[in-house]
Amino acid sequence: xxxxxxxxxxxxxxxxxxxxxxxxxxxxxxxxxxxxxxxxxxxxxxxxxxxxxxxxxxxxxxxxxxxxxxxxxxxxxxxxxxxxxxxxxxxxxxxxxxxxxxxxxxxxxxxxxxxxxxxxxxxxxxxxxxxxxxxxxxxxxxxxxxxxxxxxx
Numbered sequence: 001x002x003x004x005x006x007x008x009x010x011x012x013x014x015x016x017x018x019x020x021x022x023x024x025x026x027x028x029x030x031x032x033x034x035x036x037x038x039x040x041x042x043x044x045x046x047x048x049x050x051x052x053x054x055x056x057x058x059x060x061x062x063x064x065x066x067x068x069x070x071x072x073x074x075x076x077x078x079x080x081x082x083x084x085x086x087x088x089x090x091x092x093x094x095x096x097x098x099x100x101x102x103x104x105x106x107x108x109x110x111x112x113x114x115x116x117x118x119x120x121x122x123x124x125x126x127x128x129x130x131x132x133x134x135x136x137x138x139x140x141x142x143x144x145x146x147x148x149x150x151x152x153x
Contacts, residue, residue, distance in 0.1 A: 009099050014145050015129055015137065022046075022132050024101070026124035029117060031103025043124035050127030053135070054082055057142055087119035090146050096121050 006023055010016050017023045025041045033042035058081050062074050069077070080086075091097070097112035100121055111117050130138045 006099065009096070012094050013125065013129075013141065015133075015141055017128070017132050019132055022128040023125075026050075026128040027096075027099050027121060028101045029103065029106055029111065029121075031106040031111075032101040035103045043121060046124035046127035046131075047120045048123075048127070049130065050123035050125065051082075053130050053138055054123060054126050054142065057135075057139055058082055084116060084119040087122050088115035091118035091122040094122070094145065096125070 006017075006020060010023070026043050026046050028040060028042045030042045030044060033040040055078065058078050059074065062069065062077055062081075066074070066077075097118055100112050100117060102111045102117075106114075106117070126138055126141070129141055
């Protein structure tokens with residue numbers, strides 16, 4: 001993907017990548033990678049990292065802002081805040097779908113609107129932002145662009 005074609009997405013995300021390869025990888029679905037003529041990295045590993053980082057930041061926020069919640073209540077509220085529906089809604093609001101690199105079959109099935117693909121791509125973007133910068137940049141993205149105040153704290 002050409003660097004300039006990602007500028008509108010970076011603007012929407014509120015983050016400019018130093019290494020745009022991380023951004024491209026975060027947007028690359030495995031079906032696209034499997035169909036590519038040359039080896040292409042896809043987003044599943046970044047998704048794993050981003051999911052862990054997101055869960056940590058939400059857990060930290062819940063822990064610090066709700067000193068009387070039990071472990072069970074903290075866990076329940078974290079799960080409500082980072083489930084696939086919430087993440088897909090955020091990804092849709094950030095207009096990530098049109099930037100996804102998908103294989104032919106996934107495109108045919110409107111994979112850019114698929115809620116699982118959108119949620120996974122958002123988690124991959126969180127992982128990519130972390131690798132491109134640091135935890136503070138990711139935290140800023142989560143609180144500013146994911147509208148964390150809407151989450152169930």
